[in-house]
Amino acid sequence: MRAMYTAATGMKAQEMNVEIISNNIANMRTTGYKRQRAEFQDLLYEHVRRIGTQTSDQGNIVPVGVDIGSGVRLVGTPRIMTQGTPTQTDKDLDVAIRGEGYFKIERNDGTYAYTRDGSFERDGQGRLVTANGLLVQPGITIPENASQITINPQGQVSVNIGTSTTATIIGQLTLTRFINKAGLEAIGDNLFVETPASGAPQDGIANTDGMGDILQKYVESSNVEAVTEIANLIAAQRAYEMNGKVVTATDSMLQATTSMMRG
Template structure:
């Protein structure tokens, strides 16, 4: 029994205690991955390399390996908090240097970028004004708070039922005289500046299965191409099915300085049955401008903005990165790692693809440290330290006996 074995055992046990202490101190650190001290025995080799049943000369710390197991997920009230359920790391732009982390506690900085508590920017695929993602190289993600550009109405879809029991009218149509039409509808439409207008349509039965359709915008009649100024004539067969006149266009002048509204109408599905007039569907594709009211992040990392005009738009998409050997990553502190030659190159992709995990918004991944297990490990490491100290004490007693020989 020599001093070397006991001393190496003391050093190994001390380092093991350091690892355990670091795990315990980070038990509440979001996204922290616990470490494990791994040991290897040490033997002295002869010059010829021949081995026998030689006695080892102690122990060494072979590696301090992090355990990249999944931590528990805890819900939060911050929509920018993100938890990765599965493999992968957030890809961060840390002042021009790319780093990686599992901690999903994010916030917006003064410029609208999504950043972590140290100011590193979350990266992903950015979106243009039309909501199309640029899926080339990831770039820092920012939330665009500009107003959503209005969209002029170009299509109106209507599904109606016109009452076949109505009596045909012969009096000239006058939108101010309800006696000259059977029924009417109104839909809000928008010009190129996002101003809202009311587009009205009037229905006049002129014969069996034949209905003239007239239109007006904001109470101003629109003169159609029909002989009496109608915009179209709907034709139905004896079964009440629409056979002609269901697709037409209307151009409505506006007085707001915007371009005239040109809308294509589609009455597909409209019927003429022996029941009261009804509007089963009436919608259009325009909208006014809107301010960003909020946003959420989907499981695939898509950032979807919600606007005050009821519309939504894609603002970007978070990407994740994974490595062939995560234990080869270099720890940088602040819950971040950097790639090394040992870790391999990062495999970047969208969440829930290529083995990457899914994202959960308004949630964070807790540390994967098991406090109960760490406290037991601490007791074991302490006993190992004491045992190695005892070997040194015993060796000292043996040496003292030798010194005292006469």
């Protein structure tokens, strides 16, 4: 019976759904994480009786057909790019984006990646880097004798150098946005890279031309909602169980048929 194989596709789809939900829950406390959602499509149909065909020489038309489906498949895991809650940290080099945009990061191979994780540090040369030591672009170097580090909503970085009480601008953080930010590819370490689906990166200044503004001493929390994920997990588990019931019922029917043939 094809029902057994159809139900098997449903079980496989819900198994992958649970894996996606589990990744969301695992990243509830990951800075800048954007949750994923499973999207499904039905598979091919066998058209036993097509809609709209003639049933007689008089031109009678079939109002409804007989279509038997073959199951379901996972077709996408889009990220929900809603704003996470800014969380205060009181750390000078922590910054959060409120609105559109990503921080631009230079990878070790010279290519660029993008992130919403603004928990930055200084390396041994005073350069602004990520927690993994990757350079934040455009490059900003904070002098060794700098104090009172200030990052304004437009991303200007100012410090007091030495004993001076006057702030000196030492760099400018920029933001990058994409036409389709859901088309970015996640590569781990809170980083995304551009793809043909995301469109080309568009660099700009924070708080201008539709870019978000920058909040110093804050980081953006994950946008995962625990209650929603638990509800989705329960629904996926029940769907898996129901498909399992179909497999069991089909097996019982095949067993009954076998018994009848033996009798």
